[in-house]
Amino acid sequence: MPKTTTELQIRLPMWEELPAFSLHLDQLLDLTNEYLEPIIGDKITKTMLHNYFKAKILVPPVKKKYQRTQLAGAIVVGLLKNIFTLNEVKAGLITLLGNGTPKTGYNNFVIMFNEQAAKAGKELSDPTSLELASAGQPTLMQYDAVQSILFWLSAKNRLHEMMDP
Numbered sequence: 759m760p761k762t763t764t765e766l767q768i769r770l771p772m773w774e775e776l777p778a779f780s781l782h783l784d785q786l787l788d789l790t791n792e793y794l795e796p797i798i799g800d801k802i803t804k805t806m807l808h809n810y811f812k813a814k815i816l817v818p819p820v821k822k823k824y825q826r827t828q829l830a831g832a833i834v835v836g837l838l839k840n841i842f843t844l845n846e847v848k849a850g851l852i853t854l855l856g857n858g859t860p861k862t863g864y865n866n867f868v869i870m871f872n873e874q875a876a877k878a879g880k881e882l883s884d885p886t887s888l889e890l891a892s893a894g895q896p897t898l899m900q901y902d903a904v905q906s907i908l909f910w911l912s913a914k915n916r917l918h919e920m921m922d923p
Contacts, residue, residue: 768797768875768911770868773861776830780823783807790832797911802836810835815848817860830864837871841906850903854896866897870904 770793781789783804791801810816816831831851838847854863893901 769872770797770833772868773826773830773865776826778826780825781829783819783822783824786824786829786832789829790836793833794836798837798840799914802832807832810844813844813848815844815851827860830860834864834867837907838903841903841910850899854900863896863900867900867904870901871907874904874908 777789787802787804787807790807795801807816810832811818815835817827819825819828834851835844835847838850842850851863
């Protein structure tokens, strides 16, 4: 039976923790799944990644070499695809990246995700890493997406507990 979010230490890596060297597709896939599978309980496949690149949801590689941008994108899309359509994920990423760099957008998402995931199963509260009242629309959208993922995980775990008492 999968562990509940309160039993699992859910944490995504910051941009600086991602490999700084070029990756092959298999390495990208392995790392993406290493980060995501403990959280979502599923794996991302090569076909899924190819579809994300073809649909320009993720920035395509240069000469079949994948960088932090593709790995960070694969992690975020792997989480968001469970909550939003791929067109919604693409639109959200375009909006976020229009206001900054992939590194900044990814790190903001990870900070919020890690902070809120640490509180999963406890009383919900506003994030301590940012002031929601003065946050811009892209930051609020990231926050809402993080909350959606965590609620989805909570509901999924409760369902598993009910099915397998």
